[in-house]
Amino acid sequence: MNNALKVLLTSIFSGSLLLLVRKGFASDLKVINITEQLVRSSDRQYLTRPIGEITDVTIHHSRSEGQDAFDYAKYHVNVKGWPGVAYHFDIQPDGTIFQTNYLTTVSWHNGTDNAGAVGVCLSGNMDNRVPTDKQLKSAIQLIKWLKRKLPNRIVVKGHNEYKSTTCPGKYMPMKYIRSRTNS
């Protein structure tokens, strides 16, 4: 085989390999971004940050069943008077991941360290049940994806590690989530 052919074959091979790797990453995580579709306050706005300031993922539960980020946005804006929905992501019991704020948005969700945290809500009342297998799988994939995407080492904490609250619910398996995401 001559050198030109070798180079050609090598580049085709590595190119398709790269494509496979990229496809693998892309299909790893399906996120439906509804950030622009959620109700926002007309007169209040969350602050923003560079992603280099993010150090934590805060895990929440919604403490309600059968609701989604559209419901949380309405409650947080219309009832609580906040600038927008509290969470950055909502994970439904069927495993669907909704992105609800940009990572650069400093939304209000954990009470003490919003500036450094990404809020991930698992929809459901985890004082009454464990998250579904699909929900847990999606949460773990999302955290792994965030750890790859963000420059700092990311720590995963329950909401009750920031302030006194029952969130993320007594059946939220924080140890399992931490061990599966190496955080």
Ligand SMILES: [Zn+2]
């Ligand atoms: Zn919470």
